[in-house]
Amino acid sequence: xxxxxxxxxxxxxxxxxxxxxxxxxxxxxxxxxxxKALLNTDVSLIxxxxxxxxxxxxxxxxxxxxxxxxxRVFADEAELNALNAxxxxxxxxxxxxxxxxxxxxxxxxxxxxxxxxxxxxxxxYTILVKAPAALRMERVMLRDGLTGELVxxxxxxxxxxxxKERMADLFINNDGKELLIxxxxxxxxxxxxxxxxxx
Numbered sequence: 001x002x003x004x005x006x007x008x009x010x011x012x013x014x015x016x017x018x019x020x021x022x023x024x025x026x027x028x029x030x031x032x033x034x035x036k037a038l039l040n041t042d043v044s045l046i047x048x049x050x051x052x053x054x055x056x057x058x059x060x061x062x063x064x065x066x067x068x069x070x071x072r073v074f075a076d077e078a079e080l081n082a083l084n085a086x087x088x089x090x091x092x093x094x095x096x097x098x099x100x101x102x103x104x105x106x107x108x109x110x111x112x113x114x115x116x117x118x119x120x121x122x123x124x125y126t127i128l129v130k131a132p133a134a135l136r137m138e139r140v141m142l143r144d145g146l147t148g149e150l151v152x153x154x155x156x157x158x159x160x161x162x163x164k165e166r167m168a169d170l171f172i173n174n175d176g177k178e179l180l181i182x183x184x185x186x187x188x189x190x191x192x193x194x195x196x197x198x199x
Contacts, residue, residue: 002106008129011136
C-alpha cells in the first residue's frame with residue numbers, strides 16, 4: 001500500500017487538505033491526535049515515560065498531566081529530545097499497525113513534524129501544503145486567538161519553509177487564490193495510478 005505524508009507550517013491548511021482526501025475515501029492518520037492518545041493508551045510508552053519523567057506526570061486515574069510534563073520538557077531541550085525519542089517510535093509503530101488495517105489504494109499520514117521526526121522516511125511520497133507566512137499567521141491568530149508575536153515565536157521554532165520545500169516531493173498551494181480541490185484531485189489521480197488503479 002502506498003503511504004503519503006502530508007505536512008505544512010502552522011496555518012498552512014494541511015488539515016483542510018486532508019479532509020478533502022477523506023471525502024475521496026482516502027484514510028488519514030492524524031499524527032498529533034494519535035500521539036496524544038498514545039500517551040494514555042500505549043502501556044509500553046506509559047511505562048517508559050513514567051520511568052524517565054517521574055510517576056507524577058500521570059494522575060491517579062492514569063491520565064497524562066500534560067501541563068506537568070510540558071513544564072518539564074519545554075524549558076529544557078535535552079528533556080524535549082528525550083520525550084520525542086520515546087514518543088516518535090510509538091507513533092511510527094501505531095501508524096504502521098493502522099495502515100495494515102486500511103483497505104484503500106493509499107493512505108495519508110498528516111504530521112506537523114513529518115521531516116523533523118524522520119517520519120517522512122516511511123512514506124513513498126510527501127506533500128507540502130504551502131501558504132504565505134502572513135496568511136498563515138493570520139489564520140493561526142484567528143483559529144487559536146493568539147497575538148501575532150506569539151504566533152511568530154511558534155513559527156520561528158518550526159523548520160523553515162525553504163528546508164521543507166527542499167525535502168518535499170509534491171506541493172499544494174493554499175494561498176486563497178488557487179483552488180484546493182483541483183490540486184487535490186490531481187494528486188489523488190497520481191497516487192491511484194502509482195497504486196495500480198488506472199480506472
